[in-house]
Amino acid sequence: MAEDAILGYLEKNEEIPDSGKFAEEFGIDHDEIVNVTKSLNAYGLVLSQDIKRESLVLTDEGKLYADTGSPEMQVFSAIPPEGISPDELQRKVGPSVFKIGFGPAKQNEWLERGKQLIFRKKEHVDDKVKGLLSQIQAEKMVEPGEIAALKRRKLIISHGAWKDMELKEYNFNAKGLPPEGGHLHPLLKVRKQLKDIFLQMGFEEMPTNNFVESSYWNFDALFQPQQHPARDSHDTFFLKDPSTTKLLPEDYVERVKCVHESGGYGSRGYGYDWKREEANKNLLRTHTTAVSSRMLYALAQKPFAPKKYFSIDRVFRNEAVDRTHLAEFHQIEGLICDRGLTLGDLIGVLHDFFSRLGMKKLRFKPAYNPYTEPSMEIFSYHEGFGKWVEIGNSGMFRPEMLLPMGLPDDVRVVAWGLSLERPTMILYGIDNIRDLFGHKVDLGLMKKNPICRIGLE
Numbered sequence: 087m088a089e090d091a092i093l094g095y096l097e098k099n100e101e102i103p104d105s106g107k108f109a110e111e112f113g114i115d116h117d118e119i120v121n122v123t124k125s126l127n128a129y130g131l132v133l134s135q136d137i138k139r140e141s142l143v144l145t146d147e148g149k150l151y152a153d154t155g156s157p158e159m160q161v162f163s164a165i166p167p168e169g170i171s172p173d174e175l176q177r178k179v180g181p182s183v184f185k186i187g188f189g190p191a192k193q194n195e196w197l198e199r200g201k202q203l204i205f206r207k208k209e210h211v212d213d214k215v216k217g218l219l220s221q222i223q224a225e226k227m228v229e230p231g232e233i234a235a236l237k238r239r240k241l242i243i244s245h246g247a248w249k250d251m252e253l254k255e256y257n258f259n260a261k262g263l264p265p266e267g268g269h270l271h272p273l274l275k276v277r278k279q280l281k282d283i284f285l286q287m288g289f290e291e292m293p294t295n296n297f298v299e300s301s302y303w304n305f306d307a308l309f310q311p312q313q314h315p316a317r318d319s320h321d322t323f324f325l326k327d328p329s330t331t332k333l334l335p336e337d338y339v340e341r342v343k344c345v346h347e348s349g350g351y352g353s354r355g356y357g358y359d360w361k362r363e364e365a366n367k368n369l370l371r372t373h374t375t376a377v378s379s380r381m382l383y384a385l386a387q388k389p390f391a392p393k394k395y396f397s398i399d400r401v402f403r404n405e406a407v408d409r410t411h412l413a414e415f416h417q418i419e420g421l422i423c424d425r426g427l428t429l430g431d432l433i434g435v436l437h438d439f440f441s442r443l444g445m446k447k448l449r450f451k452p453a454y455n456p457y458t459e460p461s462m463e464i465f466s467y468h469e470g471f472g473k474w475v476e477i478g479n480s481g482m483f484r485p486e487m488l489l490p491m492g493l494p495d496d497v498r499v500v501a502w503g504l505s506l507e508r509p510t511m512i513l514y515g516i517d518n519i520r521d522l523f524g525h526k527v528d529l530g531l532m533k534k535n536p537i538c539r540i541g542l543e
């Protein structure tokens with residue numbers, strides 16, 4: 087609209103001398119006219135120039151006099167034809183109008199002082215100050231001499247008056263308001279806290295960047311039988327394209343096949359026909375223990391050295407989505423690999439790890455995982471909820487998993503896993519996981535939680 091108005095006008099006219107008047111005439115916001123002009127200028131369609139103009143504005147006192155008349159006029163009007171005593175005059179107009187108005191009225195020769203009374207010297211006078219102020223209010227031109235006089239009386243100021251004002255210096259050391267944008271998502275924040283805890287405890291981070299994994303590393307290497315319900319497509323997302331993996335370490339695959347079918351290393355195995363096609367199937371990894379199995383296998387290929395590893399990354403499960411479950415979430419996984427570790431070492435490290443997260447009261451419950459024996463679910467007492475809540479799963483990796491990899495037979499691995507979402511929801515008081523992750527996430531959450539504003543370090 088502004089563009090049409092400007093270009094339309096310039097088609098018929100040489101120039102628009104004053105954008106302010108133009109805006110008023112066409113009923114368009116002046117800012118819009120200015121903006122559009124700037125962009126038309128940038129595109130080379132028009133030539134524009136800034137006009138600097140000093141505009142005058144009335145002070146509060148000036149506004150008052152434009153309305154009620156100048157103090158000198160008020161003083162003059164209050165004098166009756168028969169004269170008035172100074173005291174009486176002051177009482178009539180008020181002390182401040184009297185003080186300000188008497189001098190100018192006398193200077194204008196509007197009044198004269200008798201011995202006791204004050205008289206009018208003229209019958210009618212013209213309130214020039216009021217007239218000038220009204221003119222300025224209506225943005226009409228006024229003589230420069232008059233302007234100077236009104237400025238001296240502080241009845242008007244010019245808009246450029248800042249030049250004469252005393253300005254407070256910038257304080258470059260002042261702390262500003264925290265910026266409203268760029269907040270950390272609570273998951274990132276808690277993830278960083280957890281990463282710091284692991285690093286302080288001397289753990290190394292495992293590379294976790296492959297979301298797509300083969301069934302082999304996700305399940306078979308972990309001694310998870312091929313009929314296990316978790317390997318059903320109802321629980322796992324299998325890939326259509328590419329649907330299978332091409333590369334697996336053949337010798338190791340052979341040993342895994344044997345341990346599943348007939349055992350070894352003191353185990354009876356599962357006693358079923360292990361199928362390579364099942365192991366080849368690609369999937370979205372269902373747990374970060376797939377990362378651990380790859381790392382431990384790599385470790386077993388070198389002379390043994392004890393290790394402490396951790397990972398925090400995304401995993402996927404084909405689950406019905408509800409207020410506490412999503413089809414993808416983050417897992418935190420820690421493992422320690424050394425000769426002669428026991429369940430006591432696992433319990434000890436869990437106490438150390440969780441107490442750093444503020445969870446000091448822990449309980450363990452016997453559980454089952456195909457790849458750990460013994461296995462323990464971890465519970466923590468939640469003061470706010472007043473009850474024990476499950477916070478993770480743990481165990482010692484089975485010999486059926488470790489020995490086919492080629493690890494020495496006195497090497498034990500203690501490990502645990504938990505979701506990142508669970509402690510985050512507890513820490514931030516979020517009861518619906520969809521408020522935390524996914525397309526319905528409440529961005530206000532990050533703004534409201536001051537902890538999200540603190541930098542990564």
Ligand SMILES: N[C@@H](Cc1ccccc1)C(=O)O
Nearest residue numbers: 373375479480481501502503
């Ligand atoms: N992988 C297990 C967690 C776990 C990790 C390591 C040892 C024991 C359990 C899970 O998905 O819940």
